Amino acid sequence: MEEDIERVLISEDQLKQKVQEMGKAISEDYAGKSLILVGILKGSFVFMSDLCRSIPLPCTVDFMAVSSYANSTTSSGRVQILKDLSENITGRDILVVEDILDSGNTLYSLNQLLLARKPASLRLCTLLDKPDRRTREVHADYSGFSIPDVFVVGYGLDYGEQYRNLPYIGILKPEVYSSDNT
Ligand code: IMP
Ligand code: MG
Numbered sequence: 743m744e745e746d747i748e749r750v751l752i753s754e755d756q757l758k759q760k761v762q763e764m765g766k767a768i769s770e771d772y773a774g775k776s777l778i779l780v781g782i783l784k785g786s787f788v789f790m791s792d793l794c795r796s797i798p799l800p801c802t803v804d805f806m807a808v809s810s811y812a813n814s815t816t817s818s819g820r821v822q823i824l825k826d827l828s829e830n831i832t833g834r835d836i837l838v839v840e841d842i843l844d845s846g847n848t849l850y851s852l853n854q855l856l857l858a859r860k861p862a863s864l865r866l867c868t869l870l871d872k873p874d875r876r877t878r879e880v881h882a883d884y885s886g887f888s889i890p891d892v893f894v895v896g897y898g899l900d901y902g903e904q905y906r907n908l909p910y911i912g913i914l915k916p917e918v919y920s921s922d923n924t
Contacts, residue, residue, distance in 0.1 A: 743905060747912035751894055752887055754909045760886045761789070764867065765796025767884060768837065776800040777835040780827065782852070783807040784906070785841030788898035789869045793839060804829050808848060823855075836861045841898050842870040843885070846878035853880070870894070870911070887911075893919065 752760075776799070781790040783805050794803055807825035836856060843849060849866060856864055867884035874891045893916075895901050896908030901919060905912075 743908065746905070746915055746918045747895075747908070748915045750910050750912050751889065751892070752897075752911040756887075757897060757910065758792070761792045761869075762796050764884050764886060765793055768793075768867065769797050769799055772797075772799055772835065772837075775835050776802075777837055778829060778831060779803045779837050779839055780831075780856075781805045781839045782841070782848070783825065785898045785900065786839050786869075788906070789841055790839050793867070802829065806852070808852060831856065831859050831861045833860070833862050835863045836865070838864070838866045840866065840868045842872065842894075843868040843880060843882055844872050844875050846876050846880035849880045850878035869897070870899075 779790065779794055779797075779801055781787060781803065784807070787805075790803065790805075794801065804827045805825065806823070806827055809822045809824055838849070838852065838856070840849060843866075849868075853864065853866075865883040866881070868882045869886040871882060871885045871888045872891055873888060892913050893901065894911050895905035895914050896911045898906050899911065900906045901914055905914070
């Protein structure tokens with residue numbers, strides 16, 4: 743697994759520190775409220791588990807699964823709901839937790855869908871942002887790291903469902919996906 747990584751882009755320590763900072767900012771902004779953290783599966787599960795433990799507020803955690811990428815490294819531009827929320831979000835404060843904001847297609851469509859359910863508020867928290875690749879205007883209220891247009895894996899992010907368990911964010915060697923015909 744490690745041999746497929748060109749280099750570490752964001753270390754475990756950097757991730758830990760950033761997630762704590764983000765949790766602190768969120769806790770201050772939502773003080774006195776009770777929020778629902780909505781993680782977008784599967785990529786956000788590691789970030790979510792660390793982030794929720796750095797938010798000492800009453801909150802619930804829910805997940806949604808959407809699909810836009812399959813096994814490819816570029817967006818198909820479509821979003822399909824594979825698993826919906828189990829909670830009703832009408833009148834609630836919602837914070838969407840995402841691993842990476844890339845083209846913006848996923849979060850743009852998701853935003854529309856969630857807004858139609860009339861939450862009291864809807865904000866977005868993303869660990870990574872690739873602003874160079876944006877094709878849809880999506881604003882992240884909380885953003886961890888802005889990164890260049892490189893394909894990264896680890897800390898929840900996958901390529902072909904692999905590498906999610908790497909404890910850091912690494913740049914995948916291009917030959918790993920260029921030699922893959924899936
Ligand atoms: P968007 O709809 O283009 O913004 O795509 C967002 C989704 O694409 C993320 O939730 C990831 O699952 C996936 N994605 C985008 N860039 C990367 C990457 O560099 N590594 C792994 N997954 C990525
Ligand atoms: Mg993915």
